[in-house]
Amino acid sequence: MRAALRLWWALARRQGPDRLTTGLAVLAFTAVTWALLTTLGGLRAFVDRAAVERTEPEPSGMAEVYVVLAVVAAALILVPLITLGGAAARLAIARRNARMAALRLAGATTGQVAGMAVADALAQAVAGALAGAVLYGATLPLVALLHFQGRAFAVGELWVGSWGAFALPAVPLVALVSALAALRRVAVTPLGVAARTGVKPLSWTRLLPLFVLVGVFLLAANGLLRLDAIVVLAILVASLAGAMWVFNLVGPWLISVLGRVVARRARSVPTLLAGRRIVDDPKAAWRSVGGVALVAFVAGVLSVSPGLAATGAEEDHLGVDIATGTAITLVIASLLAAVSTGVTQAGRVLDHAGEYRALHLAGTEVATLHAARMRETWIPLAVCVGGASVTALALITPFIDVLADEPVGVVLFVGSVVAGCALVLGGTAASRRMVDRAAGAAVPA
Amino acid sequence: MTATLSARDLRMTYGDGPAAAHALAGVDLDLGAESLAVMGPSGSGKTTLLHCLAGIVRPTSGSVTWQGQDLARLSDARRTVLRRSDFGFVFQSGQLLPELPAVENVALPLMLAGVDRRTATERAARWLDHLGLAGLEQRRPGELSGGQGQRVAIARALVTSPGVVFADEPTGALDAATGQEVMSLLVRSTSAAGAALVVVTHDEGVAAWCGRVVTMGDGLLVDDRRTPAAAPGGGLR
Structure with missing residues (x-):
């Protein structure tokens, strides 16, 4: 050695x-x-x-x-x-x-x-x-x-x-x-x-732990009130860890289903390529959007906190701090996702440089290759982060009056979701010049 | 489409000053509806000639005329569209997108040209069937043998009914027997489709499939001969 x-x-x-x-x-x-x-x-x-x-x-x-x-x-x-x-x-x-x-x-x-x-x-x-x-x-x-x-x-x-x-x-x-x-x-x-x-397509059996987790949680929740606080905390932490694990099991499967739907219904070449690439590696697509979607959901639900915690007291900062904290968490998660997307995309461009070059030589515009890569990122991003955000906002609609009085949480949430998505798309766009280079590799002049 | 591709005094120089390399030093060539093999040692300018004829690169000087237009004067965007609509390409390897099944790889140029997906896929499937790949439409390139992959590439090159098919060492990654099969299919299908064929190769066995063989040396055509090649077979539109 x-x-x-x-x-x-x-x-x-x-x-x-x-x-x-x-x-x-x-x-x-x-x-x-x-x-x-x-x-x-x-x-x-x-x-x-x-x-x-x-x-x-x-x-x-x-x-x-x-x-x-x-x-x-x-x-x-x-x-x-x-x-x-x-x-x-x-x-x-x-x-x-x-x-x-x-x-x-x-x-x-x-x-x-x-x-x-x-x-x-x-x-x-x-x-x-x-x-x-x-x-x-x-x-x-x-x-x-x-x-x-x-x-x-x-x-x-x-x-x-x-x-x-x-x-x-x-x-x-x-x-x-x-x-x-x-x-x-x-x-x-x-x-x-x-x-x-x-x-090898991802199996639907990835959904099974989700049902098991929900079942266990419902059973445990019934008896939670009779247990010691420390046991309750242990169950909650275990549930959170289990939820994270299940989230990462189910996410890629959902993304692969999404990819198949996109590929089947695609009418244009960029959408077809995007769909097929998502099906080809749903885990990579999930890596780009999973973390952002999770944090977007949590941030969305907690965006109501400034309104709920507002008591009028000058010292009471908890609500705004929760909203600020989740917004920061969302932006950090997005930054990591952006780098992850950038790294994955750059790797893919290097891997497929030969195919990009051959496609361009055979008359495919480089713009088509760029469009396919952007769709490969924004379609799962829109579905997962959009879905998580809409679900979270639907959950907090009962507090719509509170939101009207104290909109800072929602403003922070929407702002950080937009910033997060922009970062992730930026991660994809960062390898644009690599595609130009790969496509034009045989074209010296 | 009857091929009428003409190159006049084609010159291509890489670099300048004393380090300049003259890949093409004044080539004249006329291509009819025929199959042409371009041979020559490494560095003789074979691939550069193919790139100039196909509008992939602009020559340093000279002209390439196709259907009355000089490719050397067209913009990059216009040449890209022209390559897609009028020419087909078969390379040694690495031309098929690994994530697309065979039928979608073949349908790709049609969809890029604006043909709707259903029609494009149907035409692609007919070409695959014609080239002996029926039943393999949904296989991805990684699940096909080298010879099958090249047949998919031939189907993709011909699906748009091109005027000229350009092939750069199309059998370079195949064993001898599979290479012969692929060349036979390439020559017959191209001829039946009414397209001209330009094959760059260093292999005499491959060149023997073509009706005309030109040899290059130091950026010039040094030999141009007709061969008794046979290219029977049926095509598809």
């Missing part, structure tokens, strides 16, 4: 055309680390404020509520964080096909090639983690401008401190696990990296 590492180091310094994918993967790990540290720093600030409040003569207990809400927000961001970390690691592995095959042809064993690929992913994750940590430090003064509990943060409050020692290694760890998982799905032979033939 030492020989493999030496060879990896020699190759790592001569990347050539792989430099772009390396840059993208490092960028993704940077975003993951920044979001992780910023979220943890925020959580720590609320924990510290609660600790200070407990020393007061008559603690109100409100600070504890903020800690619980910050934990929930961090949990909501965790899913898109891990997803993006995984996507970045897959990018690090998948784009090395030609090199891995050439190394096998030159006599490297499968283990040596795998070792080099994992070293690639790990090195990028470490570089991204360091860059993310620097970015986190640089943006602390900006984050500190946010007002919670009626006052801005001090920069020191948002310092992640010793928690960072646990959080930073988590990024390369996620990369390592994802890289190993990605390697299991390919066979590296001297003649090339085995291509996927055929797509």
Whole structure:
């Protein structure tokens, strides 16, 4: 393995055309680390404020509520964080096909090639983690401008401190696990990296855990009131974790159904391509929109909180703070989704550069290729985020009077949904020039 | 459509100054309704000639006339539309979209030209049937053999009833026997469809399928000969 590492180091310094994918993967790990540290720093600030409040003569207990809400927000961001970390690691592995095959042809064993690929992913994750940590430090003064509990943060409050020692290694760890998982799905032979033939459709059985979860929750809810508070909390946390898991099981299945409907009903080439690509990889489409949809739903429901919590008292900030917090969570989740979409799309363009080129040579306008890529993102985005937002707003219609009196929550919600969608679409648009380049690769003049 | 593609004093230079490379150094060529093989060693200008004839690149100087218009003077957008409507292309590999089933890959140029999806799919299915791929319409490129994939590519090249089909090493990724099958099908189908065929190849066996063989060397045509090639068969519209 030492020989493999030496060879990896020699190759790592001569990347050539792989430099772009390396840059993208490092960028993704940077975003993951920044979001992780910023979220943890925020959580720590609320924990510290609660600790200070407990020393007061008559603690109100409100600070504890903020800690619980910050934990929930961090949990909501965790899913898109891990997803993006995984996507970045897959990018690090998948784009090395030609090199891995050439190394096998030159006599490297499968283990040596795998070792080099994992070293690639790990090195990028470490570089991204360091860059993310620097970015986190640089943006602390900006984050500190946010007002919670009626006052801005001090920069020191948002310092992640010793928690960072646990959080930073988590990024390369996620990369390592994802890289190993990605390697299991390919066979590296001297003649090339085995291509996927055929797509196994996602089974409807993915829906079963949803029914099980709902059933268990209903049964548990009946007995909840008779249980100890700690047991109730444990059940609620387990339900939340289960809901996240089920959400990520059901989401891709729903997206694949959506893709099939879009492909079947498509009348134009861009829509047909978009539908087929969604069916081809519903999990990738879900990675782009799932996290944003989840947070959009939560933010939509909580947008009513400023109105409900308004008591007229000057000190009562909880309602507005909840709306602000969910809006921030939504924007961070969207930012992560945007990077995830950008990374996935960039990887796909690199993968299919040959087909793009051949299509363009045969008379397909590059605009058609761009339109297909944008539809591939905005159709699931509109359906999932739009659906989640509309459902959330439908749930809060009984409080329409409250909303009329205190519209700040809804304004924040709508604003963050629009910003979130713009970010995700921007993630797709970012690889536009790569498509231009791929399509025109054989056209030097 | 009767092919009348003419190139006059075609020159293509990459780079400038002492490092300039002359891929084409003054080529004259007339193409009728025939099959033409372009041969020559690597770097002789074969693929550049194909790209200029098909309007993929603008030559540095000279003209390429197709149906009375000089491709070298058309805008990029106009040449793109023309490639789609008047020409068909078969490459060595990597031309089929992996996420689309075979029938949709073939229907693609028709849909791009504005034909409604149902009509486009029906015509595509007829072409697949004609090329011996009945029953494989819903297979995706990854589920087809190399030879089957090239047949899908031939169907896609011919589905728009083009005037000229351009093929760049169409059998380069196939074994000898499958390559012969594919060439036979390409030559017969193109001829039956009334289209001209331009095949760039370094393989004598492939060139033997064409009625005319030109050889290139250092950016010039150095040989132009007729061969007794046979291209019987039936076409489809």
